[in-house]
Amino acid sequence: DAGITQSPRHKVTETGTPVTLRCHQTENHRYMYWYRQDPGHGLRLIHYSYGVKDTDKGEVSDGYSVSRSKTEDFLLTLESATSSQTSVYFCAISEAGEDGYTFGSGTRLTVV
Amino acid sequence: QQQVKQSPQSLIVQKGGISIINCAYENTAFDYFPWYQQFPGKGPALLIAIRPDVSEKKEGRFTISFNKSAKQFSLHIMDSQPGDSATYFCAGGRPGANNLFFGTGTRLTVIP
Numbered sequence: 001d002a003g004i005t006q007s008p009r010h011k012v013t014e015t016g017t018p019v020t021l022r023c024h025q026t027e028n029h030r031y032m033y034w035y036r037q038d039p040g041h042g043l044r045l046i047h048y049s050y051g052v053k054d055t056d057k058g059e060v061s062d063g064y065s066v067s068r069s070k071t072e073d074f075l076l077t078l079e080s081a082t083s084s085q086t087s088v089y090f091c092a093i094s095e096a097g098e099d100g101y102t103f104g105s106g107t108r109l110t111v112v
Numbered sequence: 113q114q115q116v117k118q119s120p121q122s123l124i125v126q127k128g129g130i131s132i133i134n135c136a137y138e139n140t141a142f143d144y145f146p147w148y149q150q151f152p153g154k155g156p157a158l159l160i161a162i163r164p165d166v167s168e169k170k171e172g173r174f175t176i177s178f179n180k181s182a183k184q185f186s187l188h189i190m191d192s193q194p195g196d197s198a199t200y201f202c203a204g205g206r207p208g209a210n211n212l213f214f215g216t217g218t219r220l221t222v223i224p
Contacts, residue, residue, distance in 0.1 A: 101148075
């Protein structure tokens with residue numbers, strides 16, 4: 001999607017290892033989000049950011065941490081990956097928090 | 113708890129038919145109701161959105177109907193086409209919330 005890039009697109013990792021996913025935007029939007037998508041659960045918010053170094057938890061934040069040191073980058077870290085964190089992770093950006101989002105193309109993470 | 117409830121989970125429609133997806137919300141502070149469309153391997157993309165000051169919004173073959181008193185809104189896809197086959201998410205947003213609350217998604221299949 002134009003203006004927002006997620007990396008990597010696919011990753012396989014072992015249980016217990018740390019993993020970092022990156023979201024990069026070129027739109028200078030204030031808000032950035034990390035969601036996970038799982039069958040039957042839709043999109044669930046993990047963490048979000050409303051500015052540099054300003055972050056807050058979402059509904060499924062346990063086992064995840066985030067950092068935003070620059071407007072354009074939002075990192076999601078799985079501190080010690082578990083099989084329950086196997087999912088597709090989406091980053092999204094927004095100018096105004098409750099308004100329309102632009103999503104990235106997703107990262108498919110498999111924890112074995 | 114799920115702040116936006118979406119149904120059905122899956123839907124099969126013949127080409128040329130009408131696809132209807134329903135959502136209900138509890139939080140009366142919600143004032144923004146978008147619908148997202150997601151194709152396999154892609155991130156969700158904003159399709160159409162409505163605010164409570166109108167009861168209906170139409171964009172091409174896609175219409176949102178909004179019933180404020182019932183706290184329900186629905187997406188109608190007229191003259192459904194195989195290219196409409198995708199997963200659709202409804203969402204709700206409220207001022208100051210900094211994020212959207214998504215439904216669990218509806219997988220639409222349009223049969224030629």
